[in-house]
Amino acid sequence: MAKKTAEEFAKEQKAISISEFFEKNKHLLGFDNPTKALLMAVKEAVDNSLDACEEAGILPEITVKIKNIKEDVFEITVSDNGPGIVKEQIPRVFGKLLYGSKFHRLRQSRGQQGIGISSVTLYSQLTTGEPTCIWSKVESQKKVHYVELHLNTVTNEPDILKEEDIEKDILDEHGIRVLMTLHGRYRKTVEDYLKQTSISNPFAKISYTSPDGTKKMFPRSIEELPKPPKIMKPHPYGVEFGTLQRMLQKTSSRTLQSFLTNEFSSVGSQSAKEICKVAKVADDVKPVEMDRATVEKVLKAMQSVKIQRPPVDCLSPIGDAELEKSLKKEYPNAEFVTTITREPDVYRGFPFLVEIGIVYGFVEEANGKKKEEDEETNESVELIRFANRVPLMYQQSACALTDAVKQVDWKRYNMDQKSGTLPSGPMKLVVHICSVWVPFVSESKEAVASYPEIIKETKLGIQDAGRKLSSYLSGKRRAGEQKRRLQIFDRYAPEIANALAMLTKTEHKSIEKKLKDLIASRIHIKDDVEDSESELQPKQEEKKVLAKTQPKK
Amino acid sequence: MMIMTQETRHANEVRKELEKLGEKIVAEIEKKENPNIEIPIRALSNVVFDKKSNQLTLGDKTAKRYFFNVAHSKKFMQSLLVASFAKSLIDENIHASIRDMYYNLKRTIDDSNENTFDEQSESDPIIVDIEVALDVLREQLHLTTDRKGIVAGNVIIRDRGDDIDWSRLGSGGWSIPSTVEEVEFKKVDAKFVLVVEKNAGFERLHEDKFWQKQKCILIGTGGQPSRGARLLIQRLNDEYDLPVYVFCDNDAYGYYIYSVIKSGSISLAHVSDRIATPEAKFLGLTTSDVFKYDLKKATIKAKEVDIKRAKELLEYEWFSKNPKWQKEINLMIEKGVKAEIEALSHKGLKFMSEVYLPDKLKNKDFLD
Numbered sequence: 071m072a073k074k075t076a077e078e079f080a081k082e083q084k085a086i087s088i089s090e091f092f093e094k095n096k097h098l099l100g101f102d103n104p105t106k107a108l109l110m111a112v113k114e115a116v117d118n119s120l121d122a123c124e125e126a127g128i129l130p131e132i133t134v135k136i137k138n139i140k141e142d143v144f145e146i147t148v149s150d151n152g153p154g155i156v157k158e159q160i161p162r163v164f165g166k167l168l169y170g171s172k173f174h175r176l177r178q179s180r181g182q183q184g185i186g187i188s189s190v191t192l193y194s195q196l197t198t199g200e201p202t203c204i205w206s207k208v209e210s211q212k213k214v215h216y217v218e219l220h221l222n223t224v225t226n227e228p229d230i231l232k233e234e235d236i237e238k239d240i241l242d243e244h245g246i247r248v249l250m251t252l253h254g255r256y257r258k259t260v261e262d263y264l265k266q267t268s269i270s271n272p273f274a275k276i277s278y279t280s281p282d283g284t285k286k287m288f289p290r291s292i293e294e295l296p297k298p299p300k301i302m303k304p305h306p307y308g309v310e311f312g313t314l315q316r317m318l319q320k321t322s323s324r325t326l327q328s329f330l331t332n333e334f335s336s337v338g339s340q341s342a343k344e345i346c347k348v349a350k351v352a353d354d355v356k357p358v359e360m361d362r363a364t365v366e367k368v369l370k371a372m373q374s375v376k377i378q379r380p381p382v383d384c385l386s387p388i389g390d391a392e393l394e395k396s397l398k399k400e401y402p403n404a405e406f407v408t409t410i411t412r413e414p415d416v417y418r419g420f421p422f423l424v425e426i427g428i429v430y431g432f433v434e435e436a437n438g439k440k441k442e443e444d445e446e447t448n449e450s451v452e453l454i455r456f457a458n459r460v461p462l463m464y465q466q467s468a469c470a471l472t473d474a475v476k477q478v479d480w481k482r483y484n485m486d487q488k489s490g491t492l493p494s495g496p497m498k499l500v501v502h503i504c505s506v507w508v509p510f511v512s513e514s515k516e517a518v519a520s521y522p523e524i525i526k527e528t529k530l531g532i533q534d535a536g537r538k539l540s541s542y543l544s545g546k547r548r549a550g551e552q553k554r555r556l557q558i559f560d561r562y563a564p565e566i567a568n569a570l571a572m573l574t575k576t577e578h579k580s581i582e583k584k585l586k587d588l589i590a591s592r593i594h595i596k597d598d599v600e601d602s603e604s605e606l607q608p609k610q611e612e613k614k615v616l617a618k619t620q621p622k623k
Numbered sequence: 624m625m626i627m628t629q630e631t632r633h634a635n636e637v638r639k640e641l642e643k644l645g646e647k648i649v650a651e652i653e654k655k656e657n658p659n660i661e662i663p664i665r666a667l668s669n670v671v672f673d674k675k676s677n678q679l680t681l682g683d684k685t686a687k688r689y690f691f692n693v694a695h696s697k698k699f700m701q702s703l704l705v706a707s708f709a710k711s712l713i714d715e716n717i718h719a720s721i722r723d724m725y726y727n728l729k730r731t732i733d734d735s736n737e738n739t740f741d742e743q744s745e746s747d748p749i750i751v752d753i754e755v756a757l758d759v760l761r762e763q764l765h766l767t768t769d770r771k772g773i774v775a776g777n778v779i780i781r782d783r784g785d786d787i788d789w790s791r792l793g794s795g796g797w798s799i800p801s802t803v804e805e806v807e808f809k810k811v812d813a814k815f816v817l818v819v820e821k822n823a824g825f826e827r828l829h830e831d832k833f834w835q836k837q838k839c840i841l842i843g844t845g846g847q848p849s850r851g852a853r854l855l856i857q858r859l860n861d862e863y864d865l866p867v868y869v870f871c872d873n874d875a876y877g878y879y880i881y882s883v884i885k886s887g888s889i890s891l892a893h894v895s896d897r898i899a900t901p902e903a904k905f906l907g908l909t910t911s912d913v914f915k916y917d918l919k920k921a922t923i924k925a926k927e928v929d930i931k932r933a934k935e936l937l938e939y940e941w942f943s944k945n946p947k948w949q950k951e952i953n954l955m956i957e958k959g960v961k962a963e964i965e966a967l968s969h970k971g972l973k974f975m976s977e978v979y980l981p982d983k984l985k986n987k988d989f990l991d
Contacts, residue, residue, distance in 0.1 A: 555693050561735050562700040566690070569703035573645025573710055584652050591655065592691060 090223050092167065092189060093196060099189045100464075100514030104142060107193060108254030109463060110514075111146050112136070113263060114186035115248055117460055119150035120271055121180045122246070124295060126153040130274040134264065136256065138281040143198055144254045149247035154208035157215045157233075164191050164202055164248070165219045165228025178299045178386050178504050180460050190250055192221045200251035201231050209244045213237060256281050259463055264288060265400065266454055266461035270388055270502060272396035291399040292392055302384035302506050303335040306345070306372035308419020314369050318357040326360070326368070327353040336378040345371045380421045382414035384506050388459065393427050397500070405431030405546075408538040409500075412531045417523040420507045424524070426531040427454075427500030428539050450492040451485075455518075456502040462516050469517035471501045474528035483536035484543040497539075501528060559589045633763055633804065634713050640757040641710045648703070659687040660702055662756045663893065670892045672940040677901040679887040679941075681755065688752075698749065702756075704728050704739060705749045712765035718802070720767050721747055755893040761850070762802040772799035772852035773822070775829050776840030777812040789840070796829060796843070801851045803858065811863045813840045817906070817980075818856060820844055820871040820880055824964045824975075831976035837984070840865070847880055850891070853898040856884060860900045867900050868989065870980075873908035874925070874961035875932035878942070878952070881905045886941050904989040907979070910954040913962050916979060921966035925959045947990055 092099060101107045112134055123130035128151060137145040155163055167188050191202040201218040208215075213235040220229040264278050268288035273295050276288040304313070323329035330342035337345075346353035349371035351364055360368070388396070390411040397407045407429050414423040455462040455471050466472050472492075480486070480493035487493040509519040518524065563585045564578075571578035644660065651658040662685060663669065669682040688702060689695045708724055719727070725743040732739060740746045754761050761768075773796035778789040782800075786809065789797050817839050819825045825843025828834070834841040840859060844852050859865050869884055871877030885903045887895030913922060925933075933956050942948045955961065967975040983989070 558693055558696055559691065561732055561737065562690075562696055564733060565700050565739060566703055569700075569707035570645050570649055572707035573641055573703070574649055575642075576649070581649060581652070588652055588655055 087224055087226050092192065093223050096193065096196075098513050099193075100516065101189070101193050104253055104255035105257045105259065106464065107197075107252060108136070108144055108146070108256060109259050109263060111190045111193070111250050111252060111254070112148065112260055113460075113463075114190050115146070115148035115250070116264070116267060116276075117180040118187055119148065119152055119246065120267075120274060120459070122152035123150060123274075125179075125298065127295060127298070128152060129290070129293070129295060130271070132274060132276045133278075134276065135279040136260065136281050138256065139251070142253050142255060144252060144256065144281070146250045146252070147247065149205075149245060151242055151245045154206045154244045154246055155204075156208055157206070157217075160204055160206055160215065160217050161219055161228035161230055164188055164204055164217075165221045165230075167192070167221070167226055178384060178458055178506050180458050187248070188221060190252070191219065192223070194250050194252040195220045197253035198251050203249040205236075205247040207242070207244050207246075261286065263461050263463055266456070267459075269393075269396050269400050269454070269500070270456045270459040270461065272388070272392050272399075289399070291395045296386045296389070296392075299386040299506075300381075300383045302380060302421070303333060305335050305380040305416070305419035305421075306330075306337060306375075306377055307416070308380075308507075309334075309369065309372065311366065311369055314372075315362075315365055318360055318365065321357050323357060325354045326351060326357060329357045330372075335380045341375060341377050344375045348375055379414075379416050380419065382421050382423070385414055385421055385423050385504050387411050387423050387425055387504055388502060390425070393425060393500070393502075397427050397429050397498075401429050401498070404429045406539065406542045408535050408542075410531050410534045410538075412527055412534075415523055415527050417505075417509070417521040420505055420509075422503055422505035422508070422524065422527070424527045424531045425500070425502040425504070426528075426535040427498075427502075428535045429498040429500070430539060430542070431496050450494050451497040451499050453492060454498060454500045456500070457508045457510070457515070457518060458504050459502070460515070462518075464514070465511070465516040468511055470520040470524055471503060471518050471528055473520060474525045475499060475501065475532060477525070478529055478532045478536065480536070483540040484547070485536075485539070499532075501532075503528070556589060556592075559592075560586070563589065634716070637757070637759045637763045638710060638713050640759055641706050641713070644706055644757060645703075657692075658690040658699070660699065660752075660756055661685050661687050662752050665751065665755060665890070665893060667889060670889050672886070676896070677886055677941065678895040678899045679889060679892045680895050681893045698752075701728075701740065701745065701749050702752055705746065705753050709753065709764035709766065716765075718765045718767050720769070721750060721761075724750075724766060751891075751893070760804065760894060760897060762804050762854075767801040768849065768851075770798040770800050770851070771845055771849040772855075773797065773825055773843045773845075774799055774840065774855065775825075776834045777810075777838070778808065778840060779810040781807040781809055790835075794829070796825070796841075799842075799849065799851045799855055801849065803851050803855045806855075808858075808862065811840075811859070811865075812838070813859075813863075813865060814838045815866040815868060815984075816840045816842060816856060816859050818842045818844060818848070818852075818867060818869045818884060818903075819964070820846065820869075820877060821964060824870065827968075827972070828976055828980075831973060833976045833980070836976075837981070844880070848884055850894070850898055853884060853900075856903070857898050857900045860902055867903040868906040868984070869903055870906045870964060871908070872961065872963045873910060873913060873955065875929055875936055877908070878905075878933075878936055878948075882936075882939065882941055904991055906983055906989055908962055908964055908966070909951050909990065910958055910960070910962075911951065912979075912983075913958075913960065913966075916967070916970065918962060918966050918969055919960075921969035922960035922962045925955070925961045929961055930956055930959070945991065951990060 096102065100110045116132055116134065119132050120130055131151045133149045135147045139145050164187055194200055194202055201220050204217045206215045216234050216236050217230060218232040220231060222229045261278065261280065264276055265288060268274060268276055272291040273293070275290050278286045317333055318329065321329050321333055323332050326346060327339065327342045330337050330345055331339055343353055345368065349367040351368055390409040393409040394407055397409065398404065410426045412424045414421045453466060453472060453475060455466065455469060462469065476490055476492060485493040485495050485497070503518060503524065509521060511517040511519050564582055567578045567582035567585055570581050648658045663681050664684045664686050665681065669684040670679055671682045673680045688699050690699045705728070708728055712719055722743060725740060725746045728746065729738060729740045731737070750761055750766055753764065774789055775792065775796040776789050780787050787797060819828065819841065822843050822845045825841060828841055842852060842856060856867055860867050869881045871880050881903070884900055886901065887899040913919060933952050936942050937949065937952050942952065967979050
């Protein structure tokens with residue numbers, strides 16, 4: 071066999087398109103199996119709708135419908151009342167990977183990379199060959215714009231199959247409807263996802279029709295949108311070399327000092343001068359003229375100088391009152407609900423914030439059968455994780471939030487727990503992390519990466535909420551004991567009344583009534599009398615001594 | 624014509640005590656207080672040795688059993704059940720055994736799966752609680768136990784309307800009932816009372832007509848004496864001034880039986896003054912007797928537990944203050960032997976009644 075020359079190799083070597091790469095690595099985007107694929111499609115569309123509505127200041131109304139059109143092929147329709155997308159943008163939003171508005175800015179949002187919905191288009195065409203159909207209505211246009219498209223895996227560009235304006239009034243004033251057809255398998259996780267989404271987005275109204283035609287409504291629990299989060303300039307602690315270099319090239323600032331104060335958050339002229347001093351770089355050097363070695367020195371200095379923490383108005387937590395309302399709406403039978411919104415903290419220069427919700431003692435309809443309230447359960451609590459209001463449905467055990475829950479000593483809060491595991495009991499535990507940049511373990515965004523600051527804050531939040539739970543549980547325990555105590559007295563009352571009637575020759579009914587009244591009047595009184603009862607009769611050891619004195623038979 | 628007998632007088636007093644208990648609790652209920660029964664504590668911590676009377680008696684520590692205390696509530700209820708049961712017995716002038724009472728009161732409480740009493744071992748101590756709380760005897764509550772103990776002698780008594788002559792009961796003797804309070808003595812012709820620990824010893828002496836020859840009353844207790852037997856001994860001592868001699872095995876158990884007759888027991892310390900006989904003396908068998916009467920071959924080697932028990936007895940207040948007893952018990956420990964009263968038969972079947980006992984009595988060879 072002839073040897074290949076370098077030239078021949080060169081003919082074979084070519085750029086791999088991103089689309090081709092993802093086609094071969096579907097799992098990296100979360101399409102590992104048919105069940106997950108179906109959920110991913112719903113999730114990407116719903117997340118986008120929520121982001122769009124929130125940014126446009128519209129209270130979201132989202133409709134999700136799943137139809138099983140044949141065997142393992144499903145049609146998923148998601149519509150919203152968002153602002154819609156102008157016709158020029160539609161193809162790229164739905165038909166080009168890594169296209170989006172959210173990647174290049176630091177602001178809390180559900181989507182981050184601009185991969186999500188276009189990857190669904192890609193997955194749909196790979197599994198069924200069907201195009202993704204989009205209807206869009208923007209307020210300024212009279213007609214609904216309709217597009218059918220594929221994603222060209224070689225060029226990573228949209229292939230438009232059909233495009234037209236239609237008169238038919240299928241959307242309100244504004245909004246988007248997207249229809250995707252793909253191979254999938256239907257599981258209840260879709261409904262769980264929507265339910266959890268409704269918890270973390272209490273201002274959203276979601277209606278859902280499952281493949282068997284069952285309709286389900288997730289109403290709003292609050293009527294107001296959260297305050298829109300601000301876009302944040304990067305914080306010096308969170309910048310990497312490449313980013314810094316790009317910023318230096320693009321800046322309009324003329325000196326290093328002004329570059330630092332203008333382009334970064336929390337950097338005043340004091341800190342800027344300090345950075346220059348530590349880096350041993352003149353503060354009036356022109357940013358565009360800095361060489362690689364200088365940039366490195368500056369970067370190092372930026373991360374060693376003490377700088378104020380970043381501003382936190384770029385975060386949009388659910389809010390403890392809102393989360394509580396939302397949880398009470400979703401679990402109306404819960405005995406006890408408590409929520410905590412922690413103060414923001416920072417990891418690697420990115421502000422983040424943790425919220426905790428505890429729902430205890432819910433009575434749930436399981437298979438139409440009501441669970442008994444007192445039924446002992448050894449099942450682990452249900453952990454509901456959110457990142458920027460998005461439910462994290464998979465990879466629970468790989469997630470830093472889960473680790474934090476396991477590290478907490480739940481026994482302190484009157485919960486059962488085998489050490490190092492999730493606690494057990496009738497409880498749902500909500501953990502929400504929001505950040506301008508949530509560090510995920512992978513692109514499928516299912517598990518939060520383990521940063522010590524994130525674990526620490528999560529634990530502190532759980533401990534705050536745990537203390538409230540603990541005081542509720544010990545109160546409940548006391549009340550339970552009180553109830554049992556009174557039951558004992560009530561049980562003996564008739565016997566006592568009869569005996570007293572015999573001893574005093576009075577009518578037992580009247581004694582019994584007085585006794586029962588007395589018991590009722592003592593509901594809040596504990597056994598406050600000394601317990602000398604145990605001394606009344608000879609103790610066990612003494613009895614043994616006495617027994618020994620009996621002669622053998 | 625209604626004659627106020629001793630029996631009815633007792634009954635009225637006890638009935639009154641029971642009624643007072645009920646009225647006190649009803650009053651507490653009406654005053655919205657925590658109903659309770661005050662009961663003297665019967666644990667060792669409250670049992671004292673009264674040096675004046677040489678008896679074990681209860682100290683003055685009491686405890687209250689409250690209705691509104693989860694730990695007490697059931698016993699409170701049980702105490703009232705027992706009290707009301709006793710009252711109904713007295714009202715109807717009938718007696719019941721403590722086992723009858725247990726079965727009569729045992730039932731499942733309405734709307735629950737809990738029983739008023741689960742075992743007789745629950746109801747028995749409650750009876751004693753009522754006794755000490757009201758300062759009455761179980762016999763006065765018309766509660767009886769099994770008959771235990773036999774008696775023979777030149778005595779005529781009246782029991783529930785029948786005259787009984789203890790000298791004319793053939794081979795059996797009279798079984799001592801659990802209640803002897805109400806027994807009336809009509810004729811007592813005896814110089815002393817001889818209490819024998821074992822029924823076999825009683826049979827031997829009865830057959831030998833020992834009580835006739837020695838002019839005594841012979842009582843066999845069949846082991847630890849019952850309350851009835853103790854009360855009978857006490858009454859004969861108290862009412863007829865008869866000396867009481869106790870004849871037991873030579874071992875720690877025998878000594879303890881003597882101490883129970885003499886000073887009372889820990890578990891019945893509350894009734895010591897009514898059923899103990901402080902004047903009782905220990906006749907035998909002693910370790911010294913074993914050597915004196917050459918019974919060495921009929922002894923049994925003392926086991927570890929016998930020695931241990933004997934050492935405990937040395938510490939008992941009523942033995943520790945007595946040098947003679949200290950000497951005897953120490954001798955027994957030293958020799959490491961014990962002897963049953965039947966050991967005397969080693970010297971011939973009639974040795975006990977014809978040699979040993981007359982000898983001891985004549986020499987007044989007793990331990991106090």
